[in-house]
Amino acid sequence: MRRFHLLFHSVLSVSLCFLAACSSDVSLPVEEVVPLDLCAGGDALIQTSVTRADNLPEKAFDATVMLTTRQGDYSGLTAKYEGSHGVTVGTNGSVSWKLQSGVQPVYPETGSWLYAVAISPTGVSDSSGNVSYTLTGKEDLLYAPEIRGNKWDSDRFAGNTNSSYDKPLEFSHLLTRLQLKACKKQTGGLAVKITRVKVNEAESAVTLPLATGVPAFSGTKGLSLLPGEGNAGKEVPADGTTITLGDLLLPPLAAGHTYTLDVETSTGTYQDIPITFSAASTDRMFQAGVSHEVTLKLSDNELGILSVKVTPWELVSVDDDLDLVP
Numbered sequence: 001m002r003r004f005h006l007l008f009h010s011v012l013s014v015s016l017c018f019l020a021a022c023s024s025d026v027s028l029p030v031e032e033v034v035p036l037d038l039c040a041g042g043d044a045l046i047q048t049s050v051t052r053a054d055n056l057p058e059k060a061f062d063a064t065v066m067l068t069t070r071q072g073d074y075s076g077l078t079a080k081y082e083g084s085h086g087v088t089v090g091t092n093g094s095v096s097w098k099l100q101s102g103v104q105p106v107y108p109e110t111g112s113w114l115y116a117v118a119i120s121p122t123g124v125s126d127s128s129g130n131v132s133y134t135l136t137g138k139e140d141l142l143y144a145p146e147i148r149g150n151k152w153d154s155d156r157f158a159g160n161t162n163s164s165y166d167k168p169l170e171f172s173h174l175l176t177r178l179q180l181k182a183c184k185k186q187t188g189g190l191a192v193k194i195t196r197v198k199v200n201e202a203e204s205a206v207t208l209p210l211a212t213g214v215p216a217f218s219g220t221k222g223l224s225l226l227p228g229e230g231n232a233g234k235e236v237p238a239d240g241t242t243i244t245l246g247d248l249l250l251p252p253l254a255a256g257h258t259y260t261l262d263v264e265t266s267t268g269t270y271q272d273i274p275i276t277f278s279a280a281s282t283d284r285m286f287q288a289g290v291s292h293e294v295t296l297k298l299s300d301n302e303l304g305i306l307s308v309k310v311t312p313w314e315l316v317s318v319d320d321d322l323d324l325v326p
C-alpha cells in the first residue's frame with residue numbers, strides 16, 4: 001500500500017510540473033481593442049471650385065454621429081459601444097471626435113458589426129431614435145445614411161490598409177434653397193427698400209428619423225428673410241441694378257406644389273406671389289439639394305417675379321456661422 005501511495009504522488013507531481021510548463025509557454029488569446037475612426041464625403045460636400053473636383057467641405061463644420069450595434073435601430077443607444085458623439089468634419093474629409101470624456105469610441109472586440117449615421121447641425125435623439133429641429137431658414141440640414149464597420153482591416157469605417165475599403169459618411173442636403181435677388185423693372189422712378197420676404201407655406205419644424213433620414217415637416221407656416229444690415233432692409237436702386245437679398249433654406253415640396261411670397265417694401269406689401277418655373281424645369285422644383293435663384297422685379301407700384309432658375313448650391317450656412325460648399 002505504501003508503494004502505491006508513493007507511485008501516485010510521483011505521477012501527480014510530474015503531471016503538475018507538465019501543466020505548469022505548458023502554462024508558462026502558452027498564453028490565452030487577447031482580443032485587440034481597435035479605436036474607431038471616420039471619414040466624410042457625399043453630394044452635400046462637393047466643391048464647385050474649378051481647382052477642386054473632389055467632394056470635400058470648404059470649411060469645417062460640426063456634426064453628431066450616432067453609433068448602434070443594432071442595424072437600423074437608433075433608439076436608446078445605451079448598450080456597450082453605442083452612443084451619440086460630437087465630431088468636426090474637416091476640409092480634407094477627416095472626422096475628428098469632440099470628446100468630453102477623452103475616451104475615443106472603439107469597435108466591438110469580438111469583431112461584431114457597428115452601425116453609424118450622422119447629422120448636422122448637431123442634435124440629440126429621443127428614445128425613439130428621432131432628432132427634432134426648429135427651422136429658421138438660415139441653417140442647412142444634412143444627413144449621412146447608415147454605414148457599417150467592424151474591427152477587422154478592410155471592414156473598418158476608415159483607416160483600412162487599403163483606403164478604397166473606407167466607408168465615408170456621405171452627407172446630403174435635406175432642404176431646398178432660395179437665393180433671392182431683386183431689381184427695378186425699368187430704370188428711373190423711385191428706389192424701393194425691401195424689408196421682408198416671407199415664404200408662406202414653409203413649415204418651421206422637422207423631425208428626422210435617424211434610421212431612414214426621411215424628414216417629416218410640421219409646425220407653424222411661414223419663414224422669413226429680413227435683408228440688409230441689422231435686418232433694416234435693403235434698397236433696390238432705381239437704375240435697374242440687380243441686388244442680392246439673401247438666402248432661405250426651406251423644406252422641399254412634393255411634385256406639383258409651389259411656394260408663394262409675401263414681400264414687404266417701402267411702397268407697400270405684396271402678397272401671395274407664386275414662384276413659377278418654366279415647364280422644362282418643373283421636375284426639379286423645390287427638391288431637396290436643389291438651389292433656386294429667384295429674381296423679383298419691382299416698379300413704383302407693383303411687384304412680380306422676373307425669373308426663376310436652378311443654380312449651383314454654393315456657400316451655405318451651417319450652425320449659423322459656418323459655411324459649407326455642397
